[in-house]
Amino acid sequence: xxxxxxxxxxxxxxxxxxxxxxxxxxxxxxxxxxxxxxxxxxxxxxxxxxxxxxxxxxxxxxxxxxxxxxxxxxxxxxxxxxxxxxxxxxxxxxxxxxxxxxxxxxxxxxxxxxxxxxxxxxxxxxxxxxxxxxxxxxxxxxxxxxxxxxxxx
Amino acid sequence: xxxxxxxxxxxxxxxxxxxxxxxxxxxxxxxxxxxxxxxxxxxxxxxxxxxxxxxxxxxxxxxxxxxxxxxxxxxxxxxxxxxxxxxxxxxxxxxxxxxxxxxxxxxxxxxxxxxxxxxxxxxxxxxxxxxxxxxxxxxxxxxxxxxxxxxxxxxxxxxxxxxxxxxxxxxxxxxxxxxxxxxxxxxx
Numbered sequence: 001x002x003x004x005x006x007x008x009x010x011x012x013x014x015x016x017x018x019x020x021x022x023x024x025x026x027x028x029x030x031x032x033x034x035x036x037x038x039x040x041x042x043x044x045x046x047x048x049x050x051x052x053x054x055x056x057x058x059x060x061x062x063x064x065x066x067x068x069x070x071x072x073x074x075x076x077x078x079x080x081x082x083x084x085x086x087x088x089x090x091x092x093x094x095x096x097x098x099x100x101x102x103x104x105x106x107x108x109x110x111x112x113x114x115x116x117x118x119x120x121x122x123x124x125x126x127x128x129x130x131x132x133x134x135x136x137x138x139x140x141x142x143x144x145x146x147x148x149x150x151x152x153x
Numbered sequence: 154x155x156x157x158x159x160x161x162x163x164x165x166x167x168x169x170x171x172x173x174x175x176x177x178x179x180x181x182x183x184x185x186x187x188x189x190x191x192x193x194x195x196x197x198x199x200x201x202x203x204x205x206x207x208x209x210x211x212x213x214x215x216x217x218x219x220x221x222x223x224x225x226x227x228x229x230x231x232x233x234x235x236x237x238x239x240x241x242x243x244x245x246x247x248x249x250x251x252x253x254x255x256x257x258x259x260x261x262x263x264x265x266x267x268x269x270x271x272x273x274x275x276x277x278x279x280x281x282x283x284x285x286x287x288x289x290x291x292x293x294x295x296x297x298x299x300x301x302x303x304x305x306x307x308x309x310x311x312x313x314x315x316x317x318x319x320x321x322x323x324x325x326x327x328x329x330x331x332x333x334x335x336x337x338x339x340x341x
Contacts, residue, residue, distance in 0.1 A: 024323075024324065024327045025299075027327055027330075027331060027341060028295065028298070028299040028323070028326075028327050029299055030341040031280060031284065031299070031330060031341060032296075032299040032300040034276070034277050034280045034281075034341070035170075035173065035280065035281060035284065035296075035300055036170070036300070037277060038173075038277040038278070038280070038281050039169045039170055039172075039173045040169070042169060042172070046172065046182070046186065049186050049190075050168040050169065050172060050186070050189065052190075053168070053186070053189060053190035053193050053194075054161065054164045054165065054168060054193060056190065056193070056194060057160075057164060057190075057193035057194050057196065057197040058157060058160060058161055058164070058197065060194050060197045060198045060201075061157070061160055061197035061198070061201035062157065064197070064198050064201050064202075065201060065202070068202070
């Protein structure tokens, strides 16, 4: 047919495994070479779109690198130097935990204050009951309860 | 970390093969270009800090995933369950349009005679058609192994399968291609 045609590798004939592998690889690489040759003939529109895609990708890579090179932090390096924290990442980490600690301490204080206020209200009620002339047992008496419900005349 | 130049050179070295490989799989030029562009951008955004030596495998892995994503999106969009064999053996049976062939050549092989040029182009088209007709996994393994020149372990990593599967796919692909090309009277 033309000069591309050479004797074909005979995969049908029995051959040692290594020889067969080598023949397969040789054949596969020849096919790959033809595919490479064919892939060079892409149309100009496809080539142009691929070039545009490459440029887009490179632009993104530059943007990503730039963003990584200047990360935004709560305390900048210059700020840390001014505050006497230069070179000590441990202090920066500890400082970032402080707001969380303050929040937890605040919640604990609020809880305690609420408990105390509930106790003092209960104590006031108890004191009023015990210091009254009426004995507390009277409130469990059905007749007295009925008396309390009836309107005063 | 890969420099701008290394990244640019790498993308330039793989873009055409990546496009062709994707085109064999999705059979849609625009979709193939979108997938390749998406792959390049993902690689640049997420892995630009990796050494240049790691880029080929990462690129192939991302390209495979992006192609799979495209098929998933198509499946959802069409809401039709396709028969997998449609992907495996669709395409023409190797008949060529000679005018198209001549147009595609673009005079790059000026030293050959016209007959040789036409004949050579026909053979290249026939080979490409046969590769495109291989079952998806076989084609993927064959192209990664021999066209992208990854070793068996790298191909297995890129395809997410075992090394044994890669060897089997490659072997079957070579046999299928050899038989098909021999039937057409093409020997390499």
